[in-house]
Amino acid sequence: MKSLALLALLLAAPATVADIEASAPPSAWRPVAPENLLLIDTAKGQLAIELAPGFAPAHVAAVKALVRAHAFDGGAVVRVQDNYVVQFAAREPQLTVGSKALADAVPPPHRAALPAEYEQAAAGVAFTPLPGADAYAAQAGFSDGWPVAREAGRLWPVHCYGMVGVGRDTPPNTGDGSELYAVTGHAPRHLDRNMAVVGRVVAGIESWTALPRGTEALGFYKTPAERLPIGHVVIAADVAAADRPRFEVMRTDTPTFAAYVDARANRREAFFVRPAGHVDVCNVRVPVRRSTKTS
């Protein structure tokens, strides 16, 4: 009787977004692996990025090799384009494939032209579809905590706010991992399937989005003095375990996440007079939290 009464109560008062995040059981979260956690120190605080080797393995490997060769130490934020991206670069900002300095710093194979890791076969890749239509693909949804889209047997990560990709020149094989951008505006989904997405900002983006916009074409800064210098850049696995920041991402294949998506689509906070009944993949905003657990 007691559990029936509880069930009735739950059905009568479905949870809000805040309720679900606060009461999510430990099993509803997955840790960010220290080997996939990129930490970037600046005078504006630390930016933390979870890398996603599942989407672009060669690009992620190249980024890690550059980080471990200290190529990003002394780099800078070089581009801030309003409602679009913040872009940061390794110490030698105009690195191209075959650049002498980087070739010295990072031996092959990472200096070879990288493959166009922009999408992949959907078969065998975890996928939790979002109910409802997507403007760009047959289905949108989530894979292991990441926003993705799927169509005609292909799957690709979606350029939601905070997602991180590898800058490149016009030829597709010119992105070498030495310039990365983070999305800071309405999802520029025309970039989907055109760029190697290597991760997502999990902390600190609010400092970078508040940087002055660049006044040159595409939001590049006009002078080096305008750039935000980057200090030390490191993979968390290379930091002493006791000193690592730790993060958890809400798993996207659980009943908790299904309830979270439903609560984002049907906002039950008293403020809303007319819940939308729908939510798009980039407005779901997969929860991320700091963790005190050691891993």
Add this chain to the structure above:
Amino acid sequence: MKSLALLALLLAAPATVADIEASAPPSAWRPVAPENLLLIDTAKGQLAIELAPGFAPAHVAAVKALVRAHAFDGGAVVRVQDNYVVQFAAREPQLTVGSKALADAVPPPHRAALPAEYEQAAAGVAFTPLPGADAYAAQAGFSDGWPVAREAGRLWPVHCYGMVGVGRDTPPNTGDGSELYAVTGHAPRHLDRNMAVVGRVVAGIESWTALPRGTEALGFYKTPAERLPIGHVVIAADVAAADRPRFEVMRTDTPTFAAYVDARANRREAFFVRPAGHVDVCNVRVPVRRSTKTS
């Protein structure tokens, strides 16, 4: 023969976004009426907002009455929430319906509780549908230059980047026009049909989006010292004609705009290896430009 050759050339090389904007004929643009142009001066430059009386006439009338009563002069930006909104308030920041100071400044009817102008009957309202699916409504599209959605005989403005609405407390009739927000992140479309949308930023947003984020709940600033003070606020119609800034918005009911939407969906710049084939209503970004014409 000549025009056939030109036609063949056009078909062979469809235009890019930049081509279409640059070559749009004068008839593809409409001026922003000085009576609907709100100008807000701050130390970070001028913010210009086109008001939209067609969506929320009583709210727009209230905003104009407040501006003309100088209620915004000496106001401030009070809230900057990352990936969400920038909010600014009249001089007396916690104004509520019936507030004595404002009642003195602005006589009825504008001080009465405003109607819930969150959506309207679709019949008779201009509407150019966007091809393809929308995640939130049966149709998305444009009406007189504004992004809108339509379903079941109803039409409402969409909370795209830069759209401006009237802040309110939990009861729907508590928004009086003395606190306005501008969207500064991925379209928060759960606000659609829940807020009175009164306009859109047409210039200057990049200074406000670069403001430091507030550290209190919902991004409110903790101390008055953190706020960006607002200087003079005026309706452009009240400025001498020679001194008014002028803007034009691309009309959304023309072949030029149809070509623009197509070019946003099928990016033909050499950079793109795989055009999306689709575009969502908030990624279309209706073009706005400064004009030198007098009106």
